[in-house]
Amino acid sequence: MSEVAVEDTVRKVQRVASQLPKPVGYHILCAVPEVEKTFGGAVVKPDETVRVEEQTTIVLFVVELGPTAYQDRTRFPDGPWCKKGDFVICRGYAGTRLKIHGREWRIINDDTVEAVIEDPRGISRAG
Numbered sequence: 001m002s003e004v005a006v007e008d009t010v011r012k013v014q015r016v017a018s019q020l021p022k023p024v025g026y027h028i029l030c031a032v033p034e035v036e037k038t039f040g041g042a043v044v045k046p047d048e049t050v051r052v053e054e055q056t057t058i059v060l061f062v063v064e065l066g067p068t069a070y071q072d073r074t075r076f077p078d079g080p081w082c083k084k085g086d087f088v089i090c091r092g093y094a095g096t097r098l099k100i101h102g103r104e105w106r107i108i109n110d111d112t113v114e115a116v117i118e119d120p121r122g123i124s125r126a127g
Contacts, residue, residue, distance in 0.1 A: 002036065002121060009033045009061055012103065019100060023066035023107055030060035030088070030095070032104040033120060054104050056092040059120045061085075069110040081113045089115040092125050 009031060023029045035053040038044050045053075062082050070080035082088050095108035117123065 005034050005036060006120060020063065020105070021098075021107070023064055023069070025066045026069050026071075026110045027066040027107050028062060028069055028082075028110055028113070029064040030106045030108060031063055032057055032106060033059055033061055033087075034103075053124075055097070056125050058089050058092050058125045059117070059123055060088050060090060060106060060108070062088055063105075065110070075111065081110070082116050087117050087120045088113045089117060089123070 012031075012034075020029060032054055035050050035057070036045070037050060062084055064084060065080075065082075070076045090108055090112045091114070094112050095106035098105050098107070
């Protein structure tokens with residue numbers, strides 16, 4: 001994922017924030033980062049390829065945590081695994097998928113997060 005794509009994701013998240021669902025319970029609302037629309041910046045990807053890459057992405061951007069996310073001290077003795085504004089890795093197809101203004105979002109469970117990453121560029125699901 002390029003630096004431009006990361007910045008674009010953050011801007012778009014902020015723009016539609018007022019229309020986003022508020023996660024309840026132990027759920028986490030995540031944005032699906034935009035997929036690059038070209039191969040190497042030159043050849044345009046088919047729409048179906050872009051759609052599949054968005055559906056199977058393992059990188060998500062944490063927008064909001066539900067009020068009881070990570071509150072179970074038995075399951076999370078070390079505290080929260082992620083916070084608002086983190087990029088996280090989870091399994092492809094994880095969570096409840098929804099579209100808002102043509103953009104894909106996910107609502108995942110708090111225990112779905114497998115890693116937090118500083119920089120999502122260059123990370124993709126292995127084939």
